[in-house]
Amino acid sequence: MEDHVTPRRVVIVGGGFAGLFAARALRRSPVAVTLVDRRAHHLFQPLLYQCAAGILSEGQIAQPLRAVLRRHANVRCLLADATDVDVKGRAVHARRPEGGSVVVPYDDLIVAVGMRQSYFGHDEFAVHAPGMKTLADALEIRRRLYRAFEMAESAADAEERRQWLTFALVGGGPTGVELAGQIREIAGHTLDREFRTIDPLQAQVLLFEGSDHVLGTFGDRLAGKAARTLHDLGVELHLGTRVTDLDARGLTVQERDGTTTRHAARTVLWTAGVEAPPLARALAKAAGAEQDHAGRIAVKPDLTLPGHPEIRVVGDAMSLNHLPGLAEVAMQSGAYAGRAVRHTVEGRTRKPKPFRYRDLGAAAYICRGRAVVKAGPVHLSGVSGWLTWLFIHVAFLTGFRSRLGAALSWAIVFASGARRERAFTLPDSDPEPARPRVPHGSTAVLRGP
Amino acid sequence: MEDHVTPRRVVIVGGGFAGLFAARALRRSPVAVTLVDRRAHHLFQPLLYQCAAGILSEGQIAQPLRAVLRRHANVRCLLADATDVDVKGRAVHARRPEGGSVVVPYDDLIVAVGMRQSYFGHDEFAVHAPGMKTLADALEIRRRLYRAFEMAESAADAEERRQWLTFALVGGGPTGVELAGQIREIAGHTLDREFRTIDPLQAQVLLFEGSDHVLGTFGDRLAGKAARTLHDLGVELHLGTRVTDLDARGLTVQERDGTTTRHAARTVLWTAGVEAPPLARALAKAAGAEQDHAGRIAVKPDLTLPGHPEIRVVGDAMSLNHLPGLAEVAMQSGAYAGRAVRHTVEGRTRKPKPFRYRDLGAAAYICRGRAVVKAGPVHLSGVSGWLTWLFIHVAFLTGFRSRLGAALSWAIVFASGARRERAFTLPDSDPEPARPRVPHGSTAVLRGP
DSSP states (O other): OGGGSOOEEEEEEOOSHHHHHHHHHTTTSSEEEEEEESSSEEEOGGGHHHHHTTSSOHHHHEEEHHHHTTTOTTEEEEEOEEEEEETTTTEEEEEOTTSOEEEEEOSEEEEOOOOEEEOTTOGGGTTTSOOSSSHHHHHHHHHHHHHHHHHHHTOSSHHHHHHHTEEEEEOOSHHHHHHHHHHHHIIIIITTTOOSSOOGGGOEEEEEESSSOSSGGGHHHHHHHHHHHHHHHTEEEEESOEEEEEETTEEEEEOTTSOEEEEEOSEEEEOSEEEOOHHHHHHHHHHTOOBOTTOOEEOOTTSEETTEEEEEEOGGGEESTTOOOOHHHHHHHHHHHHHHHHHHHTTOOSOOOOOOOOOOOEEEEEETTEEEEEETTEEEOHHHHHHHHHHHHHHHGGGOTTHHHHHHHHHHHHHHOOOSOOOOOOOOOOSSOOOOSSOOSOEEEOOOO | OGGGSOOEEEEEEOOSHHHHHHHHHTTTSSEEEEEEESSSEEEOGGGHHHHHTTSSOHHHHEEEHHHHTTTOTTEEEEEOEEEEEETTTTEEEEEOTTSOEEEEEOSEEEEOOOOEEEOTTOGGGTTTSOOSSSHHHHHHHHHHHHHHHHHHHTOSSHHHHHHHTEEEEEOOSHHHHHHHHHHHHIIIIITTTOOSSOOGGGOEEEEEESSSOSSGGGOHHHHHHHHHHHHHHTEEEEESOEEEEEETTEEEEEOTTSOEEEEEOSEEEEOSEEEOOHHHHHHHHHHTOOBOTTOOEEOOTTSEETTEEEEEEOGGGEESTTOOOOHHHHHHHHHHHHHHHHHHHTTOOSOOOOOOOOOOOEEEEEETTEEEEEETTEEEOHHHHHHHHHHHHHHHGGGOTTHHHHHHHHHHHHHHOOOSOOOOOOOOOOSSOOOOSSOOSOEEEOOOO
């Protein structure tokens, strides 16, 4: 008769590292898992900047969730945007991309929604300064980076050219540092000999950071080394600065002493902060849970919500012991939550051990031949850090069919500077018949060579 | 003194096969070439459907023009949308993507603008039925193909599910046939075991064609074989039909006898016709040249415009002896125009031989193990056609760093059905705070498995 009992319904919201590892931990359980995500793919976020920088393709860092989980017969994937949780009725409300809603009932809920880019109350900055959280963000950044050099080449005057060759990055964490390094490498290595008017090497990269360090989480020594490497690479560091205004032509920053400076830059990228997505707020409100300043939901040591043993929050959106928003934390907390549900199903009555994060360290790539790695007492930088980074990332991509492809792409870009994935799209502009002969706006007559 | 003479200015509009081959033919000439294109990449159009179908990445079929031409010291690339030609003043007017115009003077003009998708006067169809001419088109089709299966999986009822699993293709030329084959292969091979509610194999593919044949240009015998192969593959052919209406839920077609039929389909793709872009109209008007019904510009046997020996039209947008719009015609006519300019520069006075197209044949891929190839008296189909297709395309990609990558991607998809490039983006939808608990529109409660 056991077989005919309706299996326990586990709903996982979010298919990032946390959600995926939760689903995997439930593989052999007699449960019915529904994985709800508003994207159809799992994103290998640590390499997103490489997609933006034209080294890797979308498919090399994003795999369809249902392809990853095809052998997990107890998991169904649902492409929908979870908008609310009915805590009393135990159901997730979600909206399908092309209209229509869906209600997904649960017995256990694992919330793994991650964090999104935060503009610290200035959401109007987003249109001028894309963030770096989604595949669409990466493609937008790729478009802006390579378009900037194209626009500089055809600029009407020296001032416009200078503005297109100035790249401002807001945020000195790993993503900002990685992007800064990529832009300088694109300018100095990839685009070598491709332009006739500009010298891509004149590209200026300005990195703005609110604290006194880039890569502050790596500790003073590595942070100092990273700053020196960036400096040698030609990146201009502006530490202790806060962005007060931002538009299509540049940004205004305020120093600690209150002075403000305007920097002209036609490309501004934003990696400065994160905030919880709306679902976290909805859940916190419905379940009476607490949120930290960025909207992360406070959980008990077993990752459940106070008063709701059936709801677990994992990954970046969970607030517990100030754990950082790292892929590794997401994987471990997701797997813990999956195992905890499995133990419940198996009828184990012993109280589970609290979640303990095993710190396996962190790594940030700066440029070819330079990376910083921190793993417990081991602090690496320069070439040894870079080799470690390379080893970790080839190893981490194991589950991906594209490991070979990524290794190949890296070998090519390290050796020759050539980046395979530089193609970008531009909005179409020819529905109209031919334009009037007298053009509007600034007109440059192309000089001979 | 020879060195100080201003070099002859050659402007090429369009960086497709025709424009690229024209630039290459001028490599050793003492001319200053400006290549104007509104995209920064050269597109390997014959494989665009493979990007749409999730086999190849953008970078595998699109290379930056300036990377392709980096060793051509006499070529400068300009990212701008050519909007008009000042025939008298000998200058091309173009608009830069981020504002501002540019005027590019020429001594010789080579127009290689290609053709764009035509909806036969129904431009309002475009929003519901994307065409297949640009990289953006391919990414849009990829999004719609894979999203359709996702939506079918979560459909509220059987009728909605059926609509999402119905794919309508308008146009029975190579692109339409290739897409039809891809959709059936995705359904039957790639998505195998990934869904829990739907059976992807139930996907219906309807192919609508105005004439009595698919692949009519390949001759009756190959066209007949292609029709049988498509039928065996499960594609429903609707020959002799004309689309009279089209919206987000399907299309209405008229048969020869005047009867109309409505077909419900949530995915409609359009490959039915082409028309010249606005610049061709502007040029024809300015130079007093004739255009055929689709806007192609009539050229003399040496590819110049009557009365304008300094203007040549090449590739798909040229009208000469009813030559077809094939990559091979574009390459040969582009190279011819480049050589003709070189001969002028070199002071050759002998009248050039008229352009003669050497027909090297054509090939169309239908599905794994099936293609049709026509090369002079040689007509191949089935496995032999497919092996020939494979050989040609690996050989043709020679200039591309991605030849190895493409061959690898093909080996994987042929062997296992796995497609690496399935990731697609969706518009974001979370600027708002959490939505009201009572959802609007149809709401489905997800049933247990």
